[in-house]
Amino acid sequence: MESMSIHELTATELIQRLESGDLTSVEVVRSFLDRIEQFDEKVQAFLRVESQRALSDAERIDQRRRGGDPVGRLAGLPVAVKDVICTEGQPTTCASRMLQHFTPPYDATVIRRLKQADAILIGKTNMDEFAMGGTTESSTLATTCNPWDLQRVPGGSSGGAAACLAAGMAPLSIGSDTGGSIRQPASFCGVHGLKPTYGLVSRYGLIAFASSLDQIGPLARNAEDLALLLEVLAGHDPSDSTSANLPVPEYSQLVSQPLDGLTLGVVREHFGEGLDSEVQAAVREALRVYESLGATVKDISLPHSRYAIATYYIIACCEASSNLARYDGVHYGYRTDEAAMLADLVAEQRALASRGEATALDDIDSPLVRMYRQTRSEGFGAEVKRRIMLGTYALSHGYYDAYYVKALKVRRLIRNDFDAAFREVDLIAGPVAPTPAYRLGEKTEDPLAMYLGDLYTVSANLAGICALSVPCGLSSDGLPIGLQLQGPPLDEQRLLRAARMYQAVTDWHTRRPEGF
Numbered sequence: 069m070e071s072m073s074i075h076e077l078t079a080t081e082l083i084q085r086l087e088s089g090d091l092t093s094v095e096v097v098r099s100f101l102d103r104i105e106q107f108d109e110k111v112q113a114f115l116r117v118e119s120q121r122a123l124s125d126a127e128r129i130d131q132r133r134r135g136g137d138p139v140g141r142l143a144g145l146p147v148a149v150k151d152v153i154c155t156e157g158q159p160t161t162c163a164s165r166m167l168q169h170f171t172p173p174y175d176a177t178v179i180r181r182l183k184q185a186d187a188i189l190i191g192k193t194n195m196d197e198f199a200m201g202g203t204t205e206s207s208t209l210a211t212t213c214n215p216w217d218l219q220r221v222p223g224g225s226s227g228g229a230a231a232c233l234a235a236g237m238a239p240l241s242i243g244s245d246t247g248g249s250i251r252q253p254a255s256f257c258g259v260h261g262l263k264p265t266y267g268l269v270s271r272y273g274l275i276a277f278a279s280s281l282d283q284i285g286p287l288a289r290n291a292e293d294l295a296l297l298l299e300v301l302a303g304h305d306p307s308d309s310t311s312a313n314l315p316v317p318e319y320s321q322l323v324s325q326p327l328d329g330l331t332l333g334v335v336r337e338h339f340g341e342g343l344d345s346e347v348q349a350a351v352r353e354a355l356r357v358y359e360s361l362g363a364t365v366k367d368i369s370l371p372h373s374r375y376a377i378a379t380y381y382i383i384a385c386c387e388a389s390s391n392l393a394r395y396d397g398v399h400y401g402y403r404t405d406e407a408a409m410l411a412d413l414v415a416e417q418r419a420l421a422s423r424g425e426a427t428a429l430d431d432i433d434s435p436l437v438r439m440y441r442q443t444r445s446e447g448f449g450a451e452v453k454r455r456i457m458l459g460t461y462a463l464s465h466g467y468y469d470a471y472y473v474k475a476l477k478v479r480r481l482i483r484n485d486f487d488a489a490f491r492e493v494d495l496i497a498g499p500v501a502p503t504p505a506y507r508l509g510e511k512t513e514d515p516l517a518m519y520l521g522d523l524y525t526v527s528a529n530l531a532g533i534c535a536l537s538v539p540c541g542l543s544s545d546g547l548p549i550g551l552q553l554q555g556p557p558l559d560e561q562r563l564l565r566a567a568r569m570y571q572a573v574t575d576w577h578t579r580r581p582e583g584f
């Protein structure tokens with residue numbers, strides 16, 4: 069087979085050819101490495117590419133296959149991993165100066181699962197710093213461009229994960245979604261992305277942003293591949309206390325069964341102010357496609373959805389301020405260069421203290437606190453600092469009840485809205501994002517405008533339900549548009565089947581950006 073066309077095959081097709089002996093894993097890996105070599109200078113989806121390691125892993129799998137040994141579900145298939153997920157012995161940076169030189173001593177559970185399935189880790193992908201953002205522009209290490217228009221953002225925070233699929237530089241990738249970070253970049257880059265139900269995929273080894281919202285999930289170029297990767301990632305993990313102890317459905321088998329009598333809810337509040345007319349038209353057209361497949365479309369209301377952004381940004385920032393307290397220059401990662409000097413100052417102060425002359429170690433200008441402050445102000449970028457400050461404020465004495473506790477109560481009301489809606493409909497369909505991909509720099513000066521882009525995605529995280537993004541159109545500028553499907557907790561199989569049904573009668577998922 070010509071190496072030029074390997075990247076055009078789906079993961080499912082690649083597996084078949086690897087199994088039949090039509091292709092070797094070395095050929096597959098080499099072909100994707102060639103694509104990365106050719107295109108990643110432009111796209112910058114990867115922070116690091118593990119060429120040597122990937123090739124030697126591929127070699128080993130080919131040998132095992134030749135020797136007739138059993139191999140895993142994803143044997144020989146390259147997978148790209150967002151750089152928020154710990155990989156033993158390979159740097160994991162969160163696209164932050166703070167962790168730029170951090171190498172985890174262990175693998176995240178999802179990485180262990182990928183390795184058990186004999187997948188090949190091809191590299192780590194770019195993201196917003198600590199997964200905070202919607203464009204990947206807050207990465208301090210690289211600027212990822214959208215393959216559909218290199219002047220535009222790939223979305224975020226899993227921008228690299230989506231862009232590498234769109235550019236044919238990997239057949240599968242994994243990301244994380246705290247408020248839309250898998251679905252929105254998938255939508256901006258014309259690929260599929262799924263945020264699993266809270267608890268379905270282990271977060272052990274996922275660097276925490278907002279622990280009550282974070283989920284790891286798959287990105288792929290079609291529904292079958294998404295189902296296959298989810299099946300590998302999902303499952304109980306005693307190392308994550310929020311992990312659901314349930315058997316994993318056979319998503320890869322279920323995905324091809326069409327749904328009879330599907331009822332789709334369309335949320336009234338999702339079609340209001342701010343929704344781009346082309347996105348609206350594409351989503352409405354997708355609903356007509358579902359009707360032509362026998363689905364019933366029903367108007368529903370999620371009355372508290374207008375509070376979702378405020379609720380999400382309070383809770384996410386509060387949890388972030390707590391989770392990111394660990395980056396103090398002592399335990400992890402970056403420490404200001406002044407540290408040596410400061411250490412001397414600490415020693416000096418201690419000596420003073422022992423003579424009873426001063427006890428200033430808890431003073432905000434004490435050398436120790438200066439070291440913390442300097443480290444954190446140099447190690448974190450502006451967006452991360454903004455969120456730490458917002459969260460610390462909202463959690464502080466006097467504001468805790470007014471902001472944090474109130475946000476938790478509204479979160480419950482948002483969940484109740486979904487529970488009520490799912491008594492009436494099977495799934496909810498609507499836009500992923502109010503507009504297609506922004507121009508690079510368009511939103512960086514206006515954090516609130518950036519936050520508003522998360523309007524349709526954050527509720528799924530607040531409610532802990534599952535949701536995915538399916539390509540459903542192109543704008544007049546040739547930019548991808550995504551359809552979001554949301555489902556009740558643990559109903560991923562239905563989401564995937566609905567996505568597959570749509571894909572069977574449309575070809576949006578087969579479109580590729582020009583020049584790639």
Ligand code: GLN
Pocket residue numbers: 199200201202224225244245246247248249250277384522
């Ligand atoms: N864009 C959202 C935010 O900035 C979501 C991020 C995410 O899901 N990690 O918080």
